[in-house]
Amino acid sequence: MPILAHHHDTSIHRNNDNHKDCLDVIPKICDTPIKYDNPNYKSTWSHRVWVATGCTTILFSLTNSIIGSIGSHLWLEPILAGFVGYLFADLGSGVYHWAVDNYGDESTPLFGMQIDAFKRHHKWPVVITEHQFANHLHVIARAVTFAFLPINLIFHDYPIVMGFMASASGCIMFSMQFHCWAHVAKNKLPSIVVALQDARVLLSRSQHGTHHLPPYGKSYCIVSGVWNKFLDENKVFESLEMVVFFMFGVEPRSWSEIDSNWIQDKQISNKLGSRRLNHIIITKTAYINTPK
Ligand SMILES: [Zn+2]
Ligand SMILES: [Zn+2]
Structure with a gap:
């Protein structure tokens, strides 16, 4: 089966004559059929251990922040540091x-799996809701452990630093869960999650929905989405893309309209049965209709 040259190959984008050829072949990602109840979406004990390790790292910061605050009678500063985190x-x-949405591919060292996962998410957004909790979070839990634990051990006596670390590491680790919730229908979410989404404390469905709509280059933030408006209105990522292009000659994927790898696969989605179809309908339309 012919394989689509990866869209990171900029020679494709620069030559319009190549566009039709690219669209005529089946993208590599389509070689992998969607299987619900796929064992790859289930949590293993290894996943659970890494999530437990990540949670321990977060709790370590939180505990040290509280203990340090009691000892130093500092309360406002660690709380503010937590908000900054x-x-x-x-x-x-x-x-x-x-x-990861715009650069690299599956073969990129260290980040290849994440790039592929985000690619699949753009192709089949609803699949994110099929992953079990630890299966979904174990990669980022591992990153949190390696990135934050050494800093925690060095700065454990500083309650302000620990307040920042607890909040930042916690929100980063659970960002994928917040992202997942933004793809679930409100009536299937716990009411506290819906309340937090409505209060814009967590990523709201309407905010994230714009990320899955053309031109696919907005609303990248997935914790609360509080930065999305500022970043989009000031074209921060577009400016960074220009810098990367002029410095390294690499075009981001968001400049390309020819690569079907990152476009939602409605045809396959429509074969998924009524429950999944409901999710797809939500992805395709509810975001647009939700008041901003
Ligand atoms: Zn994305
Ligand atoms: Zn998404």
Whole structure:
């Protein structure tokens, strides 16, 4: 079966004569059929151990922040630091999401699996809701453990730093769960989650919906989405894309309209039965209709 040359190959984008050829072949990702109740979506004990390790890292920061606050009678500063950590996590999630959506491919060292996962998410957005909890979070839990635990061990005596770390690491680790909730119908979510989404504390469906609609280059932040408006209105990512292009000659995927790998596969989605079809309808239309 012919394989689509990856859209990261900029020679494709620069030559319009190649566009038809690219559209005539079946993208590689279509070689993998969607299987619900797929064992690949289930959590393993290894996944659960990594999520437990990530949670331990977060709790370590939180505990040290509280103990340090009691000891130093500092309360306002660690709480403010926690709020800054929450904002930082949303911004960081946007930068990371933008990077993996636009650059690299499955063979990219360290990030190849994440790039492929985000590609699949754009192709079949609803599949994100099929993953079990630890299956979905174990990769980011591992990253949180390696990135934050050493800093926690060094700065455990500083309650302000620990307040920031607890909030930032917690929001980063659970960002994928917040993202998942933004793809679930409200009547299937716990009421507390819906309330937090409505209050814009967590990523709302309407905010994330614009990310899955053309031109596929907006609303990258997936913790609260609080940065999305600022980043989109000021064309921050578009400016970064220009910098990357002029410095390295690499075009982001969001500039391309020819690669079906990242466009939602409605044909396959429509074969998934009524429950999944309901999700697809939500993805395709409810976001648009939800008041912004
Ligand atoms: Zn994306
Ligand atoms: Zn999404």
